[in-house]
Amino acid sequence: MKRGKTGWIRLAVASGATAAGFAALLAGAAFGLQAVTLPRPSDNQLLAARTLHWLTAQNAIKSTAFVGGERVSSICVNATIGPLPAYPERLHASLLVTGRRRLVETRFASFRLGSTMREEDGPLPTVRAVLAGCPRALGRRIGRFLDDRAPVHAERVFLRGATMLRLAFRQGDSRLLVIVNPRTFAPVAVRIPRLRTGWSYLARAQRRDLIRPELRLSRRLRLIVKEEA
Amino acid sequence: MAARATRDSGGGDRLAGAGARRSSRRPLVALAWRTAPASRRLDLALSILSYWDGAWYRTVADQGYLLIPGRQSDPAFFPLFPIVLRGLNGLGLSFLTSGLLVANVAFVVGIVAFYEVSRRLLPLDVARMSAMLAALFPMSFVFSMTYPESLVFAALALALVFALDGRWTLSAIAGAAAALGRPEAIFFALPLVAIAIGRARASGRVAGGRAIGAAFAPVASVATFPLYLGWALDNVSAWSHAQRAWGRAFSLDGIVHAFQQLHEPGSTPWLWRDVAFCLIYLGLLAAARRVGISGPWLVASAALVLLPLASGTFLSDARFGLLALPVYWGAAALARRRVVRLPVLVVSAALLVAGTMTIPLVNP
Numbered sequence: 001m002k003r004g005k006t007g008w009i010r011l012a013v014a015s016g017a018t019a020a021g022f023a024a025l026l027a028g029a030a031f032g033l034q035a036v037t038l039p040r041p042s043d044n045q046l047l048a049a050r051t052l053h054w055l056t057a058q059n060a061i062k063s064t065a066f067v068g069g070e071r072v073s074s075i076c077v078n079a080t081i082g083p084l085p086a087y088p089e090r091l092h093a094s095l096l097v098t099g100r101r102r103l104v105e106t107r108f109a110s111f112r113l114g115s116t117m118r119e120e121d122g123p124l125p126t127v128r129a130v131l132a133g134c135p136r137a138l139g140r141r142i143g144r145f146l147d148d149r150a151p152v153h154a155e156r157v158f159l160r161g162a163t164m165l166r167l168a169f170r171q172g173d174s175r176l177l178v179i180v181n182p183r184t185f186a187p188v189a190v191r192i193p194r195l196r197t198g199w200s201y202l203a204r205a206q207r208r209d210l211i212r213p214e215l216r217l218s219r220r221l222r223l224i225v226k227e228e229a
Numbered sequence: 230m231a232a233r234a235t236r237d238s239g240g241g242d243r244l245a246g247a248g249a250r251r252s253s254r255r256p257l258v259a260l261a262w263r264t265a266p267a268s269r270r271l272d273l274a275l276s277i278l279s280y281w282d283g284a285w286y287r288t289v290a291d292q293g294y295l296l297i298p299g300r301q302s303d304p305a306f307f308p309l310f311p312i313v314l315r316g317l318n319g320l321g322l323s324f325l326t327s328g329l330l331v332a333n334v335a336f337v338v339g340i341v342a343f344y345e346v347s348r349r350l351l352p353l354d355v356a357r358m359s360a361m362l363a364a365l366f367p368m369s370f371v372f373s374m375t376y377p378e379s380l381v382f383a384a385l386a387l388a389l390v391f392a393l394d395g396r397w398t399l400s401a402i403a404g405a406a407a408a409l410g411r412p413e414a415i416f417f418a419l420p421l422v423a424i425a426i427g428r429a430r431a432s433g434r435v436a437g438g439r440a441i442g443a444a445f446a447p448v449a450s451v452a453t454f455p456l457y458l459g460w461a462l463d464n465v466s467a468w469s470h471a472q473r474a475w476g477r478a479f480s481l482d483g484i485v486h487a488f489q490q491l492h493e494p495g496s497t498p499w500l501w502r503d504v505a506f507c508l509i510y511l512g513l514l515a516a517a518r519r520v521g522i523s524g525p526w527l528v529a530s531a532a533l534v535l536l537p538l539a540s541g542t543f544l545s546d547a548r549f550g551l552l553a554l555p556v557y558w559g560a561a562a563l564a565r566r567r568v569v570r571l572p573v574l575v576v577s578a579a580l581l582v583a584g585t586m587t588i589p590l591v592n593p
Contacts, residue, residue, distance in 0.1 A: 018438020019445065026405045026442075027449040033409075034457040037312045039293035046463060049296060056299035089495050143300045149292045 060205035094134035283375030310377035328375030339383030367580035401443035483539035506547035513559030
């Protein structure tokens with residue numbers, strides 16, 4: 001049977017439409033299968049993930065806490081450290097400066113910086129880095145809760161006259177409270193209830209914060225610790 | 230996935246941690262093996278098959294997806310395998326048992342279906358040999374692990390058998406399922422189109438809408454995953470974000486990075502295994518031409534082997550290439566002579582055993 005030009009066009013359009021319809025039907029079924037079978041994360045977990053996203057985009061955070069009625073300010077800057085005898089590759093780290101004290105915190109170990117570097121034992125350095133809002137340390141803590149799909153509770157709170165969201169993470173004994181700005185998801189305060197610490201108030205570091213003399217390292221230390229901010 | 234991310238990438242925690250846990254666990258595994266009674270040894274051996282990415286698939290099956298910025302997270306893993314695990318878990322099987330059961334049953338189905346594809350395209354002796362080689366290929370231990378490879382292998386082979394028989398609806402369903410298991414399955418849209426056109430030509434008619442629709446089913450199916458992630462996580466590009474945290478970022482100069490990575494200090498020597506398999510796959514594809522495998526099959530398979538390199542690493546290419554079906558036809562073509570056949574099978578089986586022993590050491 002011979003077809004005219006119009007016949008071919010009609011056939012092509014019909015075939016194309018059938019193909020598209022068939023593929024769309026399958027795509028709909030595939031989407032439906034995923035939507036019906038797989039659980040969705042809670043809205044609060046998604047909020048926490050957004051906070052984490054905000055943190056991963058930061059290189060430096062400044063914080064203020066009240067310890068024994070005294071105001072303590074810190075600044076924390078992303079850095080890299082290494083190579084060290086125990087860690088031959090460069091590691092991502094946080095350089096935390098509180099007054100004249102300087103601390104380098106990594107996932108594996110923490111070091112106090114003086115004229116030389118001394119390894120610090122125990123969990124305290126990491127706690128300090130988390131409370132100072134170090135993007136990597138705080139991000140790691142929130143990330144671990146999310147890795148374990150720990151439940152996240154969110155409630156509205158007022159802080160400095162503005163409505164904020166308080167995210168509460170809990171997994172076993174481990175707890176963390178973070179107050180975030182509901183528009184930007186930036187963390188504005190953090191607290192670890194188990195340690196009975198007060199709130200630490202966080203803000204993005206400005207350029208003038210980054211030129212503090214405490215952040216300047218000696219030439220010898222600069223060979224090991226490199227700031228990223 | 231992995232090696233580049235095992236270096237401290239700020240987000241490498243989980244895998245590096247897992248890697249460290251694995252390596253510190255190795256002597257314990259050996260000790261447990263020596264002291265365990267025979268029945269417990271079977272449990273230990275089976276648990277090894279659930280190592281590495283198997284844990285991630287179980288997490289998705291149990292808790293769904295969640296993109297965790299700056300860290301390795303599960304949207305990097307396609308949903309078919311977790312969906313099947315979740316279904317079986319609903320019937321009362323544990324995720325681990327379901328994973329092992331699905332992987333191994335699907336592998337048997339896949340080998341039979343692959344033999345049927347081969348039989349329709351090649352002489353019977355080559356078809357039989359290629360099925361045997363697929364079962365005994367040195368990397369085929371992955372098909373027994375709690376990975377989606379065997380499920381995708383079976384779905385792909387079924388999609389192709391049904392297409393060769395002109396059963397387009399079944400082909401479309403199998404093709405769509407394959408693409409929900411691993412994105413590489415979309416490359417097989419190419420041979421599916423070629424089959425549709427070839428069958429239409431043979432019957433002197435135009436390829437029907439259903440045939441074309443079935444050929445594009447894998448593409449349509451892959452597209453639903455980002456849409457699902459957009460719906461579930463409010464992030465359509467969650468997959469590519471997650472891939473980046475795993476040390477994979479597609480770029481034009483990705484292949485250059487893949488070669489550079491081979492010489493980076495601290496890069497795992499296991500990368501050379503993947504390089505070797507990449508070359509073997511390409512060589513076997515060239516050999517597949519000798520038994521008359523047509524261009525679309527070879528192009529799809531070459532893309533499946535080479536495109537992952539554009540993400541900047543050779544890592545896991547040995548595993549990815551397992552789905553390039555013409556590779557086994559090439560191997561069968563080389564082993565067609567009777568004197569070669571037995572040694573090839575014996576060497577392949579020995580390498581398969583050796584490969585299986587490497588599971589606790591390295592991500593396949």
